Amino acid sequence: MAHPGFFQRQASARRNTTLLVVLFLVAVVLITLAVCLVGYVVTRSESSGLAFQHWLLSRHGAMTAGTVVILIILGSLVRWVDLAGGGERVAKMVGAREIDPDTRDAGERKLRNIVEEMSIASGVNVPRLYVMDHETGINAFVAGYTPGEAVMVVTHGALTQLTRDELQGVVGHEFSHILNGDMRLNVRLIAILAGILMLGQIGGFLVRASFHRSTYSSRSRDGRGQAAIGLIGLALLVIGYIGVFFGRLIQAAVSRQRETLADASAVQFTRNPEGIAGALFKIGLKGGYLDTTSHASDMNHMCFGESARMKLSSLLASHPPVEDRIQAIQPGMLARLRSRFRDTEPSTDLSHGQKTPHTANTSGFAGMQLSSGKQSAGFSGSVGTLTRGGEDYAIALLAQIPQTFRNLLYTRAGAVQLCYALLIHALPRHEQDDVLAQITRHPLLSPQRDILDKLLPALDSLGAAIHFPALELAMPALRKLDPEERDGLHAAVRQLIGADRKVTLFELAMSSFLKRHLMPESAQVVPVRYRSYxxxxxxxxxxxxxxxxxxxxxxxxxxxxxxxxxxxxxxxxxxxxxxxxxxxxxxxxxxxxxxxxxxxxxxxxxxxxxxxxxxxxxxxxxxxxxxxxxxxxxxxxxxxxxx
Structure with a gap:
């Protein structure tokens, strides 16, 4: 099986969005019919014995169906609006803490170094990094509507229990989701699931309310009313579990194949199958469940491994079984990992008591024709890929950057001054001062000579090859600017570019780059309007x-x-x-x-x-x-x- 290229994966992601809408509509129809069936039974005596299909067309049936559809759509819309903030909002929803770019924690620095290497090697902006401090399981996910505003969230367990190679495998898997266009689909799926689960939540609320009121009321009329409310709530709660079932089916339908592809891409990116295989093996041993957040079930399809416990896992799991994923990475890998961990781990049962099929003859990724790093289709063949040359180049480039220079890029002030330094570093000192004087005074955006004097020598010594990588390293800090500051920075950049009344190629590229990734429209998905040249x-x-x-x-x-x-x-x-x-x-x-x-x-x-x-x-x-x-x-x- 050929490994699909970047553009095929992007097109596939768009088709999956259509599939998601179709599955959602099917689930809405079936849930609505289930609720209507309950309504039909309750009001049958008032409907003169109408058959169910005729009752659906009656006033009671139409009102019941309309109410259910409105509740489901409303539940999805509320969550959709709530997640308009993209990846940052998802990270906050699960209680994750943003990692300080100049952190001194060894695990967090290890993660940042891996992510920066992979970002430069792939041409993707460095995502903002978050950690779930109270989660001891091994897991991770990326979220966002576009690669430019992506965030990567890892659990504390992933930082402390994985080796560098294993963590690199996990990061490579998540970068695949960024490159494949999966993130937008994943965030939208959270909103769709919220609507499907809405009726079950209402039912649970009615059952609790009925039970609570019954303990404080003894009148028979009140008792009958509370019993009716309780029965309706119980029926909605049962129907809610039908919604959970369909929600899980939708997660599995749109997720399993993408997880397999992401595993294959991680092997291609890191050139180390034992890295991601070792991470999966540890998940099988220790679990990757998110136990401290109420959104574990919502996030299941987004995570590196299963984030929530469930029954019927062979049918409803969002990921293939861990054993199958390891075997697909490389046949025989599972046996080698079991042998290696036998003396240090109390158990090698990867299934946590669940029955997991074993496929001995799975050829998996070994049969895939993964890119070797050569441009098979000109420049476009390298788009959305990580190659040996690109990764080696990124590692060597990062090793050349002075630590002081790199640390400045992690601060808002340093990132802003980098933008100025990139535009003026070739000018004599007095001309630099003249053009900088044109920038409007601002507490953050004003030129700061002490910072510029630390950035300019490094730019001169490293040469033009550092320009775009430095901007990519500075993007997490630049994305922390508020909208007014982003507008001010873009205006200042335009002033510096127009100072000599000519625009160089780099100035054009830099201005377009900042506008593309910092302006409000940067988080908006560009629709397809043209299908021919x-x-x-x-x-x-x-x-x-x-x-x-x-x-x-x-x-x-x-x-x-x-x-x-x-x-x-x-x-x-x-x-x-x-x-x-x-x-x-x-x-x-x-x-x-x-x-x-x-x-x-x-x-x-x-x-x-x-x-x-x-x-x-x-x-x-x-x-x-x-x-x-x-x-x-x-x-x-x-x-x-x-x-």
């Missing part, structure tokens, strides 16, 4: 014209390069000739339009742009910045391409 030809002509001019040395060569790149999108009569001039505004509008294409149409655009830039047989830092700009604006994480 014909509808976006003007935007394509603009983008390819810019890249053809950048990749060619002379005018005629640029025209030929433009025609080569555009040949895959339309005929020469439709594409016309090379656009004479491309303004910043035109480029931004073109990228906004192209980002609304179907994910399966985007790789050809990235490859066409890459074809222009590699016309001379090499990619320099400036050309890479242009590729990063295009890929970032198309929501395609581009890993580093070290020269």
């Amino acid at each position: 014909k509808a976006v030809l003007p935007a394509l002509k603009c983008l390819i014209s810019l890249h053809a001019r950048a990749g060619a040395r002379i005018g005629d060569e640029a025209e030929n390069l433009y025609q080569e790149a555009m040949a895959g999108f339309a005929s020469q009569n439709e594409t016309g000739t090379l656009q004479a001039r491309v303004s910043l505004k035109e480029l931004q509008q073109a990228l906004t339009t192209l980002n609304q294409l179907s994910p399966l149409l985007k790789p050809a655009i990235i490859d066409a742009a890459g074809h222009c830039l590699t016309h001379d047989g090499r990619v320099d830092v400036t050309e890479y910045e242009m590729m990063r700009l295009v890929a970032d604006q198309l929501d395609c994480p581009m890993p580093p391409l070290p020269a």
Whole structure:
């Protein structure tokens, strides 16, 4: 079985959203029919013996069905609005604490180092990190609507009980969910489950209320009324369990295959199957249940392992059995892990008493054709991947960064000053002071010379290759800015860019990067509006014209390069000739339009742009910045391409 690429996984995530809506509607219909059946039995004497199908069309039936549907939809909408804050809101919902970037805790620093290496290697912004301090089980999840505002939450047990290799395997699994577009689906599933479970919660409340009132009332009329309320509540509570059943089925339907894919991706990312296999083995031994949060069941489909205990696990579990997951990673791995832990663990029973099928001949990931790190489809083949070269490059780059410089990126003030330093570091000292003086005074956003003097020497010594990685490391701190401060930072950046009345390629890329990830629309999902290139030809002509001019040395060569790149999108009569001039505004509008294409149409655009830039047989830092700009604006994480 071939391992699906980034763009296929993005398209699959969108299809899963449709599946989720269909399953939700089926569950709503079945729950509504169950409640109506109860209503039919209660009001049968008043309905003159109508058959059930006719009773559904009566006033009582229509009111009952309408009330149920409204309650379910209302429950989902309330949770949907509650989770509008994205990943940060989910982390707070489960009581997680944000990890201080310059923490001194060994486990937290280990996690941050692993996440930063993987972020730079994959081209994904560094997610904000949280820990559930009171959870001793081994588990983790990522949450958010877009990769730019993702958060990663791990349990205290994962930090303290996993080795670095095992924790790296868990992080690789979670990064797969970020790259595959699973996070948005997972957050939406929480909201949908809230509506399905609404009736059971109402039923439980009525039963408790009836029992409580019965202890303080002895009048027969009150007693009969309370008994009726109690019976209705009990019926709703039973129906609520039907809702739980359907909710679990939906979780399992949309989650199991994605968990298997994430395990495979973690092996590909880390190149160490024993890492994630060891983490799964420890979950089998010690469990990954979330015992201190009331949302364990809601989060089950999001977590690395099962977060809630359940019956009928073979049918309703959101993850494949631990033993099967380990066997799929590498046949024979489970036996080796059992042998290794036999002398140190009291038990090797991974099932916690549950009957788990064992498949001896599972070939699993060993039969998957995972990417070896080579670009099989030009630039687009590297999008959404982690390669050996990219990870080695990230580790080496992080090792070169002075610790003082790195620590400053973890603070809001340091992250803001980094943005200024990136734009002025090539200027003489007196010119730096002149352009910085144009920035409006502000307690946080004003230029701070003491911080700049610590950042500028490192930027000069590390060279242009550090620019985008430094911005990625600073993103968690920049995302802590409030909306007014984000607007002020963007205005200050524009002032610095416009100071010399010209815009360099890096300035364009940086301004677009900050706008894409810090403005209010950064957390919004871009809908698919176009499913053919014909509808976006003007935007394509603009983008390819810019890249053809950048990749060619002379005018005629640029025209030929433009025609080569555009040949895959339309005929020469439709594409016309090379656009004479491309303004910043035109480029931004073109990228906004192209980002609304179907994910399966985007790789050809990235490859066409890459074809222009590699016309001379090499990619320099400036050309890479242009590729990063295009890929970032198309929501395609581009890993580093070290020269």
